Amino acid sequence: MSENIQETIVELINQASLYGKDSVRVQHLRHVQELILRKDPSLLDNFLEEVLGFQTDKSPEVRKTIISFIEEACQHDPEVIVKVIDSLRLLLYDDNVLVQKRLIVSMITIYRLTLKWLSKSRLVDENVRSMWESMVNMKIHIIAMLDSDNDGLRTVAIKFIEMLALVLSRRTQDSIVPASNEQDFSLNLLQDDHRILRRNKLEQEGKDVMEKLLEFTLSQHLSSVNLIAAMGAIANIARQRPDYMSRVVQTFEALQVNLPPTLVDSQVSSVRKIIKLKLLSLLKHPASFDFQPQITTLLTDLGATQAEVLKHLPKVPTESKRKITLSNSEINTKKSKMTTDDPSIFDKDDSNSSITGKGISTGGVHGSMMSSTSTNSSSSHPQHQTAIDITAADLVGKLSIGNVVDLVLVSMLLLPEKMPASFQATYTPIAAAGTPAQIEHLARLLGAQLTAAGHGKGYELMKSQQQVKPKIEDDIEEGNSIASITGVGRDDSFPSSSMDIDSKSALPSTSGNESSEIPTTSAGITTISTIPSVQQKKMKPFKLADAIKPIEYDEMQRMSTDSFYRILHAEDVCETAGVGHVRKKTMTSLVCLSERSFRDIYEDYIFADVRKRHDLAFAWLYQEFVYANGYLSILDPNKRKDFTKYDDTLCRLLEYLQEKPDQRDGLFSRLLSTAPLITDNALLVLKRYCQDETRSYLGMNTLRDLIFRRINMREKFLDILLDFTHNENVSVRNNAIRIAKSLHEKEEFKQSIERHALKFLKHLTASQPPEALFGDDKKSSTIPNDTWTEDSIRLCLPLYLSLMPSNHYLIQPLATIYTAVNGDIKRVILRVLEIPVRGMGMGSPEILKLVENCPKGAETLITRIIHILTEQTPPSRDLVEKVRDLYHKRVSDVRFLIPVLTGLEKREIISALPKLIKLSPPVVKEVFNRLLGLNASPETSHASPILPSELLIALHQISSEECELKTTMNATTLCLNERSIYTHDVLAVVIQQLVDVNPIPVLFMRTVLQALSFYPKMVGFVMNILQRLITKQAWKQVRIWEGFIKCCQKTRPHSFPLLLQLPPPQLKHVFQTAPELRDGLIRHLRSMSIAQRSVIPSSILTVIEDNSENVAPEIRIQTVPLPSSSSHEQ
Template sequence: KMPASFQATYTPIAAAGTPAQIEHLARLLGAQLTAAGYGKGYELMKSQQQVKPPTDDDIEDENPITSIMGVGRDDSFPSSSTDVDIKPTISSMSGNELGDIPSTSAGITTMSTIPSLQQKKMKPFKLADAIKPIEYDEMQRMSTDSFYRILHAEDVCETAGVGHVRKKTMTSLVCLSERSFRDIYEEYIFADVRKRHDLAFAWLYQEYVYANGYLSILDPNKKKDFTKYDDTLCRLLEYLQEKPDQRDGLFSRLLTSAPLITDGALLVLKRYCQDETRSYLGMNTLRDLIFRRMNMREKFLDILLDFTHNENISVRNNAIRIAKSLHDKEEFKQPIERHALQFLKHLTAAQPPEALFGEDKKASTIPSDTWTEDSIRLCLPLYLSLMPSNHHLIQPLATIYTAVNGDIKRVILRVLEIPVRGMGMNSPELLKLVENCPKGAETLITRIIHILTEQAPPSPALVEKVRDLYHKRVSDVRFLIPVLTGLDKKEIISALPKLIKLTQPVVKEVFNRLLGLNTSSETSHASPILPFELLIALHQISSEECELKTVMNAATLCLNERAIYTHDVLAIVIQQLVDINPIPVLFMRTVLQALSFYPKMVGFVMNILQRLITKQAWKQARIWEGFIKCCQKTRPHSFPLLLQLPPPQLKHVFQTAPELRDGLIRHIRSMSMAQRSLIPSSMLTVIEDNSENVAPEIRIQTIPTTTSSMEQ
């Protein structure tokens, strides 16, 4: 059992069992054996004393035992004061004196029982005399070399299972050191950032710990200082930002995992999002930060919403993509809509607001002192993208539309297509807007209805709202154009005089809708009025309702659609028009156009002309004029018809178209005598009335009627 007194004073040796400790114990035992008069060392020492007695200088300058035994001082294991004092004392003892020294039962004299037989003056030991001061540069080199050895001991530490200790040691040294270690550590991490990114994260966490003053053992009174933390975070982010390959997502992981997002880190994030090639990942990072950092959610959301008005289309679209996904969640709906409405209201200002150009106004290429199409478009995309998910937003848009100038209105009308299609014509809010059309928003409503009905037939609800609006509040016929195919035939015919008074492109659109042109088979819708009915309705418009020239232009637009108005369709139109009494004024014009389009219709046209003779077409000046022109165009087919005219009308034909007389005379000459005999004499008189001017060779040769022959 270990005595209590020994146990109280016993101090464990840290290096027990090592070769150095064994060698040290051997030296101590050798010194005691020699002092006790045992061993080879003692005999050798005694023989040397007989040859040359030691002097005081020798005692002070060297240790005889050390010279005999070859044992020197080991700085790693310093000896006790007793060891230092005993060496010169033992060397001056005689044999008898050594014998008088008390020994233990084992024959070993203890160091505490050796009497001081002779006091010698000794030179005091001073550590400063034994060492030299190290220069600062040398210290820096040594510390740097040590840090490099730790860095490159990665494999050894991992094998030994102390990799976490190595990581902790390095991050602590970097945080406590000056710039040199930080640069070395950065270079080491960036050399293979995919493999060593965990060191970067550990370093950042350690900097945060020191910045918060959690390690108070270093400086209990130290205030929080995040300068180094901010510098470290920004340097890491800037390096990851410049990496050509961003697929590993380290930039996003570092930001989302950082214990604190500083203002400097936000600037780096903004630059990352503004890079067109990295904006997709940057906006995704912002979305993750919005969800994970509750205490900074508003700040991150504001940054995202500011990007929805960025000049760069790619950056703007990526920001709007994230904003729309957040808008689906109830907690983000109000702030996003509030921001979008705020920028929409900026359009009512005299000039663009400062907020539209962000922090870097000087770098903007858009004029800031006046509204341009580019600046107008920056205020609209977020608001318009939210309309399909919240149809109530259509009402404020109409209100703002009535308050802005014409340039802004035109831009709004051009960008409406996508959001309006997303809402659909069955939207209750949209139908409500049509029903309660604000004053000054008529063009906006018309554009909305046009968009809704371009690729689909109008719904009954939409047709009803537009019909009521047209009859009760707004008598602008343009409101009816998008829903024409939803009206009945009578309504269309009654609106035709007003519709064809519009500009030619608008009239063209009207006919396209009614005739089913420019529509695919999927979106085609049966028109309430057939093509031949439309053309007949145009012919029946009176001059009081619309000018004749306007009707002519509208009819020409229809006739030019050859795919619709074929040979058969035109035959039906002409057949029905000729039965109307009185015959429409433009009838013969249509006949002539049909004949020019389809020359093979000449036989059908001759039948129509014959019916006109029976209907006494000469009683209508325009019809009679067209009749004569048609006879001119269809000769020689028209000569038999001319012979059916009454003499006064035939004479008028010759007066209007003298060339028909010569042709008709040739036609009569080609007839047989029997056929000639059927021509009334009054008709021949009219034909030969100007026969003296007719060439002899084409003069009609009639059969002379003599008395003898009559008698016979």
């Protein structure tokens, strides 16, 4: 069954490959898809490459079908994603918009599958990492399509971003997920220690794409199609991820009054209907309870009836209502208590400042206009109010009847004479006009428009808060650290720093300098200490010196050390109490302020379980950086920056992490990536790490990350990486080249890397190796530094050669350098060319250009390149033409023709044979191997323009003027030794054709004797050839006659009847040359009957029976070396 399916698939693929109607070809490919993925999935690996070959087909419909195949294959086996990622990337950049749209739709499924597969996969190799990098790049490209000029592309990009927002977020208990998507991936399924996927990073990325989608929804240039798609996407996200409910409701609120001006009347009406439907669906959601006022008001404006609104209201459980009631009563109780304690807190004049003081987003002003991290409404949680909320709250009190009348009158001056049709179509009578709810809604609508235009109280407060809040947060953190450092206690009867207290009493002033924080803190302590009123009862002032005894220095050291140990081992207690961050801050501050004692203790504590306590090490490093810069006022404000301790701490941490046996946690890389400053000593540690053969892979990856992240030190890190590409250690060098090649694909690194590679290539023209190859940080002691050796030559080449397969133009400078170096360097270059030249391929325009414009002195380089290209592949027509022109017009060296022999015409090969066989024996052997198709695999074999028989005949016909006889003999011997090619049938054809040549070739009889030696069964055929030689009077050609006699000796007794046919003089000469033939012939005559002897001429019998030594007619004999019997056998 499986074999039948395979045959069917092969036939269908072949039919689809033929040119015909696209619909028929698509039908064939769909049939292939059904057979492979639904009937016999085991065949997927066998036919995957064949199917992917259609990805470059001219027909868009065929390419779309391939995308469908890839999508279904990934659904069947997610591991296929690694194999098809390059195809997906190619199709993403397709010229046809329909193909791009189809791919983005498929990427929605494939990206989701990729995350789900990676979250379960434990084996992560380099291929998987590369796949994920490509997937991330494709995701970025698709997101960027939101700015495309094509509406269709924007629509599918919106759907893709909707998927991203869902999979890169967590499900909650209130999430309403369709049954078809129950098994989809979400961040709940991802473990914290995944090797590739970082939950926090992905979650932040999900929030970012959601923000981008919301901003896109509010754009003023959207078409109705894109707007409807965006509204559907954000509504669906809010239903499945209630955390975004607040942002989505605010977006609809802003959109309702800021529709794009490009929409026509019918589109406006349609969009408003969609907004109404989406808001009704959100109103059904349990998480919309806190947003019902806003949603209900919006629905009312959009024309929804009260019955419709009530029908879609969610049912809130009784228990939830009770919790809400209790929460409101507690809030009211706290408010009344705080009002009693300090009535100024709720002063009307300060109401706005109290709102803004409790919660302003730290994002941008325009971004925070709509941003809110809370899922509750602004009325429930004022600490998360947005700019719109603040402006609306400010406007509510100002929307008096008089102000509204003035606004209406002013606005009437700008009204058109006729009511616009769009307004008339969308206007809904205002229900309950003048009520507080309607006034609040109107204030929110005005607030949204004012904030969008960059006006309003909320916008201004948000802008000022952005400038003040970072400073306030720094001062708060600084004040807390100072309190922990100086050991200031805190009475339990007073609120701790973690409690929610009024900002006026908790925050220090930001108008003064940093030193003003200490008096503020002291003032707080004074207030605490005056409550018991103990000091007023004493008769004399208290003096600390009178109450304490002096303590010895050693005792103080012991006590402080014991205290530090207690803090170290209070981890569980502090975590339980929720003050783990205070403990961490205290420890790092004490370590940074102390000398060596605490540092050593702290180090040992961290290194005892560095995987669990690495956050302490990072916090320590950051604290050292803060002190080194003199940011804290507790230190000497006039002290200059000193990074000695920071450098020592960073290097000690790196050295320990470097020596760790297990490097899988990546702490070494994380420390370098997150360190606020990388010192020169830290770079030395990094270099040692990269030079360790067992850690060089991770070290080079760390260098790559630093190059991307540390923009200000990018050139320094890149120089370090490029220096490693010439390292003597092969593992280190290969890892560095791997990273350099990946960086070279980025435009910002391309020139720097090529410039470095070319610089080292040019070093080869110097008289001795450069000092850069023998630096102190390179383990090159085994390579002499005063003269070029093969090892030192190879160190200058690998980076440049590794860039050539993807950057073909680099071969031109290589050829120029080649002409300027000495012979030893040229030989090394020729030996290492194979891999890069094969990577470039025969169709490279740069190679053809180099062959056409061969620099003087680079002939051997060109020959080697052509040899490599044609070793396993027949030469292309373009290459043959370039080489032919080079041979005939510029370089008449026949060696240039050897690589392209199989591409030449038969007459060209025959005319070049005399020159070719004059070359050295190994070269001649290669010539015959190419012409005879030897050493070629079945996949790469190809028809030679000349047959083996024609080649041997052409060798026999080479004249002595063109080539020496001995050279021709050696060439024919090389051919005849290929027994697999020159079988007895081929040799019979050759001999049969040569015997008809006039005159007979000189080497003819030599070939006959060799054929007889290789194939003794050819004796009958040879007798026929000798018979023809007698009729052609072979004795007239001395060399042929000598071969004839030699053949007669070898074929006894079969040759005796032939000897009887010779004329008497020739027979007598045979007997003189080979006397043993006479005896054999006499015995042959005696075995014949009288009747048989009677037909023999008497003259012949006389010659046979004549024992005289008469000499036959004189014949000039020239010595022709003929193979002896022993030599033939050999």
